[in-house]
Amino acid sequence: MNHALDTRHAALLLAPLTLLMLLFFLMPALSIVWTSVHGGQLDLAAYRELLTSALFRRVLATTFEISIEATALTLVIGYAIAMHLARLTPSARAVMMIFVMLPFWTSILVKSFAFTIVLGDAGLVNRAISWLFGTETPIPMLFNRVGVVLGMLNFLLPFMVLPVLGNLLAQDRTLQRAAETMGAGPVRIFLRITLPLSLPGVLSGVLMCLSLSVGSYITPALLGGRTDMMMANLVDFYTRQTLDWPAASAIAMVLLLITALIVVLLTRVRGGNVEVL
Amino acid sequence: MHNSLPDRMTRFWRATGGLIAWSGYLFLLMPTLILVPVSLGGSQQLSFPPEQLSLALYEQFFTDPSWWGAALQSAKIATLSTMLTMLIAVPAAYALVRGDFPGRRFLNLFTLSPILVPVVVLGLGFYLNFNLFGIGGSDLSLVIAHTILIAPFVVVSVSAGLRQIDPALETVATIMGAGRATIFFRVVLPQIRDSLVVGALLAFLISFDEVVASYFVSGPSTMTLPVKMYSALRWEISPVIAAVSAMLTILSLVFSVALIHLQKKSRGH
Numbered sequence A: 001m002n003h004a005l006d007t008r009h010a011a012l013l014l015a016p017l018t019l020l021m022l023l024f025f026l027m028p029a030l031s032i033v034w035t036s037v038h039g040g041q042l043d044l045a046a047y048r049e050l051l052t053s054a055l056f057r058r059v060l061a062t063t064f065e066i067s068i069e070a071t072a073l074t075l076v077i078g079y080a081i082a083m084h085l086a087r088l089t090p091s092a093r094a095v096m097m098i099f100v101m102l103p104f105w106t107s108i109l110v111k112s113f114a115f116t117i118v119l120g121d122a123g124l125v126n127r128a129i130s131w132l133f134g135t136e137t138p139i140p141m142l143f144n145r146v147g148v149v150l151g152m153l154n155f156l157l158p159f160m161v162l163p164v165l166g167n168l169l170a171q172d173r174t175l176q177r178a179a180e181t182m183g184a185g186p187v188r189i190f191l192r193i194t195l196p197l198s199l200p201g202v203l204s205g206v207l208m209c210l211s212l213s214v215g216s217y218i219t220p221a222l223l224g225g226r227t228d229m230m231m232a233n234l235v236d237f238y239t240r241q242t243l244d245w246p247a248a249s250a251i252a253m254v255l256l257l258i259t260a261l262i263v264v265l266l267t268r269v270r271g272g273n274v275e276v277l
Numbered sequence B: 001m002h003n004s005l006p007d008r009m010t011r012f013w014r015a016t017g018g019l020i021a022w023s024g025y026l027f028l029l030m031p032t033l034i035l036v037p038v039s040l041g042g043s044q045q046l047s048f049p050p051e052q053l054s055l056a057l058y059e060q061f062f063t064d065p066s067w068w069g070a071a072l073q074s075a076k077i078a079t080l081s082t083m084l085t086m087l088i089a090v091p092a093a094y095a096l097v098r099g100d101f102p103g104r105r106f107l108n109l110f111t112l113s114p115i116l117v118p119v120v121v122l123g124l125g126f127y128l129n130f131n132l133f134g135i136g137g138s139d140l141s142l143v144i145a146h147t148i149l150i151a152p153f154v155v156v157s158v159s160a161g162l163r164q165i166d167p168a169l170e171t172v173a174t175i176m177g178a179g180r181a182t183i184f185f186r187v188v189l190p191q192i193r194d195s196l197v198v199g200a201l202l203a204f205l206i207s208f209d210e211v212v213a214s215y216f217v218s219g220p221s222t223m224t225l226p227v228k229m230y231s232a233l234r235w236e237i238s239p240v241i242a243a244v245s246a247m248l249t250i251l252s253l254v255f256s257v258a259l260i261h262l263q264k265k266s267r268g269h
Helices: A007-036 A045-052 A054-087 A090-105 A108-118 A124-133 A145-170 A173-181 A186-214 A218-223 A231-241 A245-269 B004-039 B056-063 B065-098 B104-116 B119-130 B139-164 B168-175 B180-191 B193-209 B212-217 B225-235 B240-268
Strands: none
Touching (some): A007 B065, A007 B119, A045 A245, A054 A090, A054 A145, A054 A186, A054 B004, A090 A145, A090 B240, A145 A186, A145 A218, A173 A186, A218 A231, A231 A245, A231 B119, A231 B212, A245 B104, A245 B119, B065 B104, B065 B139, B065 B193, B065 B225, B119 B139, B119 B212, B139 B193, B180 B193, B193 B240
8 A cells, every 4th residue: 555645746735835945045045146246247256355355264264263162162061961861860861851952942142141141240150260269350251252152052052962862872881881891991981982982973963063153143243252253243244234245145155155065064974864953 | 899999980980070061051051040030130230149129120121112012023923934834834744754756855855954054144145035025124024034944843843743653544544535635634633733733832932032034134113022132232231131031031941841741742652
């Protein structure tokens, strides 16, 4: 017996979404391409200007720096959280998962606002530091790189914890027990068994976090300083401040290309599955 | 004696890992934990812990039409976008899971691709495009933009639900003489009710919180709550934001508990 829908019915069911996406997803994407080459004249001036623009090169470098710093920090803390979760009983894990997923459900604006209160000169963190260490001068953590990286960490953690946790839970526990019986210490077991076996999950989480962070817009705008401008902010700057649409479109194309490369790697790692969570 | 050294080391490394993990949990919970107390601190100075208790900021929010108007606008856009998305994405997901036609894999990737594109790129595309269609700055442009952004999430959650139910039931219904439409509404949809609710909740929340694309698409008269918050955070830091954030945090908390509950239920059977 055949459960499959025939092609005609499938086409009818798919038509509304596909049509809407052709008009309002593909068309907008194509108008970016079109605008970036000055209205289809195949004029590459906007791209040539990017190559010589000191601002663009600085922003490109900043984008990579912040993305790599945030992803690295997310990996360390996300891995510790995933290991902790993997050792819990399933019901305790379900409760703790709410903590991990909460940032995913919380508006990025709300999170950024919370950071502006906690990380300021008179904020909770600085008061705690001065109480603990008796220091007088507050550490600047807001409107600079520290603020952006911490804001991104909060946003990225769920995307790292989930793939790593999935991998840790799938690992055969008897391997670790065997190593323990043979006299291997915890560090050795971690480095030789747990970590290597979890590498696919780690890679998947790292690529996901990189692809999300290169496109960040809100976090650098609200928690960063002038020098922490990322590519998405530059797109907005050229679109709204200088009304230079070809430049904005050319930068958007570069950003899209970088993201596409990361996503292609990600689909390789995940064997064709591109679902985010 | 023989085991004591490795045991102590195990305990030391577990404790270190546990410490990092717990700092991580605390860090993840921080916005949720501090925002409600901060919002109750009155209008003078936003700080945590608050110095006094008052509802002044909530009063400001509910007496300023530019704030609660923006919240209503967001609720309206999120409701319309969720409805439109469910209407077109659920049939599409059904076709993608049950269909067997050339280009299925490609279409599946295409319907999911808005998740993978940086939102700012989509925002710019909408901005350049919607003026062409003469709908720039209107409610319709916001609904369309949000639908493009949330449809992939609905396709994913509904597809997951469909993959878990037995297609043989649909075959049986066909043999019994039910038409395609009857099968879809009477056999398929009731079985994936939880996935539908998950998809709709997710879609509503993402639309309600969406800021980047909305910032490019909305005009002065169609400003949503996140767009208003974003400009307030950038240019004035008005203390009312504390009350808005506290309410949004509680909304997120309720949504995430409901969603985790539903996802567990739908995986249960």
